[in-house]
Amino acid sequence: MLLIVRDEIEKILPSLDLMSAIEAGFVAYSKGHANIPPVGELVLEKGEVHIKYGAISGEDCYVIKIASGFYGNAALGLPSSNGVMLLFSQTTGELLATLLDEGILTDARTAVAGAIAAKYLAPSDIESIGIVGTGVQARLQLQYLKPVTTCNKVMVWGRSLEALEKYRSDMSALGYDVTPTQDMEKLAATCNLIVTTTITEVPILKSDHIRPGTHISAIGSDTPHKQELDCTILAQADCVVADSIEQCKLRGEIFKALQAQAISGSDVMELGNIISGQQKGRTSDTDITVFDSTGVAVQDIQIARAVYEQAL
């Protein structure tokens, strides 16, 4: 059994072609070639644990990911997220590797999904990237967009002026031209690629100000309670894409819009089908497109496998 710790994983990550690996994962998933049981959940007094697991047919490994959020950890000076991924042989069941990633692989595979969505759904001319939120995912989404667009104009929205300034300063150091704002209308009027990364339960992005041609990747909501987009955005969009239709019927923006009867199930496409060309996403530069990310075990399988193979 190979034990791979966070430091090693951090060193390995930049060398991996995660876009290709995770695109292949989404395609396998949408083609029905992945065996992904329902997410296991354990709700404790001080935190929540999610178990995502499954296997892609014909691959060597099956993967089990345990990810948790303990929201009192900040007060203890500890990260709230925790995680470990286990790779087992699909042939013999042997444990091949334990990836003590402490949640960074979940962060990375989520950012990669955003980049894949932008690659297939964003308008051809991205004028300015709008980032909603200032946390880890707000940073990673921008960084992982590098292979997708040369646009370096960024507008970032946040509630805390201090966090906004920190984001501006950190991302400027990476070569981005960052304008902080607390005015969401201004962000929507300026940017035609918007990535939302907050944990809000009250929608903060409204349909009124979305520009024609905009693509929105809604990353933050992955539960039945969280919601970043006003349902009307999904109702008015020309194209709504789920990472997993099955999962998005139970959680995330699509769940909320279905519940509000703003959209119907048949309006929703699946990312793997867009990647494989089986479904057509954006059809013109004025289409509004929305991607809803809830996080699927195929992403975990593919990133864990890529790290493991590189470590070998």
Next chain:
Amino acid sequence: MLLIVRDEIEKILPSLDLMSAIEAGFVAYSKGHANIPPVGELVLEKGEVHIKYGAISGEDCYVIKIASGFYGNAALGLPSSNGVMLLFSQTTGELLATLLDEGILTDARTAVAGAIAAKYLAPSDIESIGIVGTGVQARLQLQYLKPVTTCNKVMVWGRSLEALEKYRSDMSALGYDVTPTQDMEKLAATCNLIVTTTITEVPILKSDHIRPGTHISAIGSDTPHKQELDCTILAQADCVVADSIEQCKLRGEIFKALQAQAISGSDVMELGNIISGQQKGRTSDTDITVFDSTGVAVQDIQIARAVYEQAL
């Protein structure tokens, strides 16, 4: 994170008071103090994976166990069972320990459950122990009965003469007086504590020959398909005890007997309630009692915690 490998676990096991720990686990479970989500299952081409997990309120750890059976492994010279147990903090979610037990902790906690059932349900005078099967569990069940009875007379049933002779020889070396047989009727007529440990799907122990006063621990069946006891045994028993009523309604001997309408749900007691004295199991030395073991996550939690604390 503490990594504990099989060799260390084997050294630690004999020093542990597993009976007490697992009895406490069953009691907490039956009192509703354990949070045990449904078993996660992943069915692959060459094997099956079960994820059992949960937490007991007020304890330090939550535990996730991954156990698999890959039935083609024997041909590759590998054990068919595999397993790993992970202990996490219930307070912060941190991974505290990985127990690379390769399934031996599942074997041990299953044998301990058999011993606990015998302690509370077997007749006061055990004349001869009947073991059905000759595999790992057939050996461990006998060994873990040591603190429960001084009886060393054993009759063992098996299909293979070679395996029977090996069992006789190995167990005789441990001080048992072992009589091999291929006649189940003879075993039932001789023994008043019977432990069945096979993976048969066709019942092999029949009601006709069970002696008054006998206790039977049915260990082998833990799926909706496996069945070792003729349903009439459960119908005629004075006392039928599940490790988990909820789980036994879906798998094991009780599931089969309910399905055949040989018993009704209200006939079934739960081991934790017998241990705590809340329910009365055996009421006389002529009662026939049956314990159905399907394996509950509280057993995994308790054995993992005991190993971890000792390793610290």
